[in-house]
Amino acid sequence: MSRPIVNWFRFSSPQAFYPLAGTLAPWFAAAAALLAATGLYIAFFVAPTDFQQGEAYRIIFVHVPASWMSMFIYVVMAGWAGLGLVLNSRLSGMMASALAPTGAMFAFLSLWTGALWGRPTWGTYWVWDARLTSELILLFLYLGFMALQAAIDDARRADKAGAVLALVGVVNIPIIYFSVQWWNTLHQGASVSLTRAPTMAAIMFTGMIVMVFAFWMYAIAVSLARVRAIILERERHAGWVLELAEGRA
Amino acid sequence: MSWASATEFFAMGGYAPFVWGSFAVTALCILVEPLLIRARRRRALEALKRAAVSATRVKHEAAA
Numbered sequence: 001m002s003r004p005i006v007n008w009f010r011f012s013s014p015q016a017f018y019p020l021a022g023t024l025a026p027w028f029a030a031a032a033a034l035l036a037a038t039g040l041y042i043a044f045f046v047a048p049t050d051f052q053q054g055e056a057y058r059i060i061f062v063h064v065p066a067s068w069m070s071m072f073i074y075v076v077m078a079g080w081a082g083l084g085l086v087l088n089s090r091l092s093g094m095m096a097s098a099l100a101p102t103g104a105m106f107a108f109l110s111l112w113t114g115a116l117w118g119r120p121t122w123g124t125y126w127v128w129d130a131r132l133t134s135e136l137i138l139l140f141l142y143l144g145f146m147a148l149q150a151a152i153d154d155a156r157r158a159d160k161a162g163a164v165l166a167l168v169g170v171v172n173i174p175i176i177y178f179s180v181q182w183w184n185t186l187h188q189g190a191s192v193s194l195t196r197a198p199t200m201a202a203i204m205f206t207g208m209i210v211m212v213f214a215f216w217m218y219a220i221a222v223s224l225a226r227v228r229a230i231i232l233e234r235e236r237h238a239g240w241v242l243e244l245a246e247g248r249a
Numbered sequence: 250m251s252w253a254s255a256t257e258f259f260a261m262g263g264y265a266p267f268v269w270g271s272f273a274v275t276a277l278c279i280l281v282e283p284l285l286i287r288a289r290r291r292r293a294l295e296a297l298k299r300a301a302v303s304a305t306r307v308k309h310e311a312a313a
Contacts, residue, residue, distance in 0.1 A: 044258070048250050055262035059271045066275070105278050113271040120267050218279065225286045232293035236300065245297035 014091050014231045015240050021224040028221035035214035042207035050204075057204075059117040064208050065215040066109035070138060071173050073103035073219055077145075078170045081163035093159030094234060096166065097149055098227035102219050104142035110135055114187075122186055130179035131187035134172055141169040155234050 011017045043061035050057040077099040084092030114132065115125040126132065145162050152158035180189045191199045198205045235241045252258040261268040 045250050045252075049262065054264060056264040056267055058261070058268050062271055062275045102282065105282060109275055109278060112274055116267040116271045120264055222282055222286065225283065226289070229286060229290040229293050232290065232297065236293075236297055242297060242301055245294050246301055248294055248298075 012089055012091055014094065014235050015238065017091055018228055018231050021228050025221050025224040025228075028217045028224065032214050032217035032221055035210055035217060039207055039210035039214050042203065042210060047204050047207050048201070053121055056117065056120045059113050060204070061207055061211050063110065063113040063117055065211040066106045066113060067135065068212055069215045069219055070103055070106035070110050070135070071176060072216070073099050073106065074138060074142070074166075075170065075173055077103060078163075078166040081159070081166040084159055085163040085167075090156070090159075090234070091231075093156070093163070094227055094230045095223070096159070096162065097146075098223045098230055099219075100142055100146050100149075101226070102222050104139060104146065106215070106219070107135060107139040107142055111139065118186075124186075127186045129185040129187055130183040131176065131185050134176040134179055138169075138172055138176060141165070141172060145169075 011020055039061060043058055047058070047061075049055060077096045080092045080099070081096035083089065084096065111132070114135075118127075119125050145165050148165055149158040149162045152161055179185060180187055192205070200208075232241060232245075259265060259269075
C-alpha cells in the first residue's frame with residue numbers, strides 16, 4: 001500500500017465525507033428514477049397477465065424489491081455498526097443510523113404489499129408462518145435499533161449499543177431467507193436462486209430485477225442525504241460545521 | 250401487454266384495491282421520506298445558526 005493515488009481513508013472523516021455524500025446523492029437519485037420508470041413500464045405495459053393470479057401478481061414488482069432491500073439494508077447497517085464498534089469510528093456509526101429508517105420503511109412495505117397480495121391469492125392478509133413472522137421481527141429490530149439509539153444521550157454510546165443490537169439481529173436474515181425451505185410456510189418457496197434459472201417468466205423476472213436496482217439506488221441516495229443531516233447534528237461543535245451553517249445564513 | 254382501455258388498466262382485473270393499494274403506499278413512502286430528511290437537515294442548520302448566534306452574544310457579553 002505505497003502511495004495510492006487517492007487516500008480513501010480520508011473519507012472516514014465526517015468533514016471529508018459530507019461534501020462527497022452531497023455530490024453523490026443526486027446521481028443515485030437520478031439512477032433510481034430512471035430504473036423505476038423502466039421497471040414500472042415493464043410492470044404495467046410489457047409483462048403479461050399471470051395465468052393463475054391474474055393482475056394481482058403485479059404486486060411482485062414492489063413486494064420483492066422492498067423485501068430484498070429490507071434484508072440487504074439490515075446487513076449493510078449491521079456491517080457499518082460492527083465496523084464502528086471495532087474501529088471506534090464515528091462516521092461508521094452515523095452511516096448505520098442513517099440506514100435504519102429506510103430499512104424499516106422497506107420492511108413495512110414488504111409486510112404491507114405482502115398482506116395486500118396475500119388477501120386475494122391466499123385468502124388472508126396475515127398468517128403467523130415463518131417468513132412473515134421473521135420479516136415482522138426484522139421490522140421490530142429496525143424500530144428497536146432506532147429507539148435504542150434515540151434513548152441514549154451520548155452519541156458514541158448510542159452507536160455502540162445500537163451496534164450490539166444490530167449485530168445480534170443479523171441472525172434473523174438467514175432465518176428469513178431459508179424460512180421457506182426449513183419450515184412448512186404459506187408463503188411460497190424461492191422462485192429465484194443463485195444456482196439455477198428463475199422459475200418465473202423471463203420478462204416478469206427482468207421487471208422485478210430492474211425494480212430491485214431502482215430501490216437499491218433510492219436507498220443509497222436517501223441514506224447519503226440522511227447521513228449528511230446526522231453529520232450536521234453530531235458534529236455541531238466542529239468549526240467547519242459552524243462555518244457551513246453561517247454560510248447558509 | 251396491451252390494455253383494452255384505461256378503465257381496464259385501473260380495474261386491474263378486479264384486483265384494483267390490492268394492486269393500487271400496494272403501489273400507492275409505496276409511492277407515498279418514497280415521496281415522503283426525502284421530505285422528512287430535508288426537514289431534518291433544515292432543523293439541524295437552524296439549531297446550528299441559533300447556537301452560533303448565542304455563542305457570539307456570550308462572546309460580546311464577556312468582552313463587555
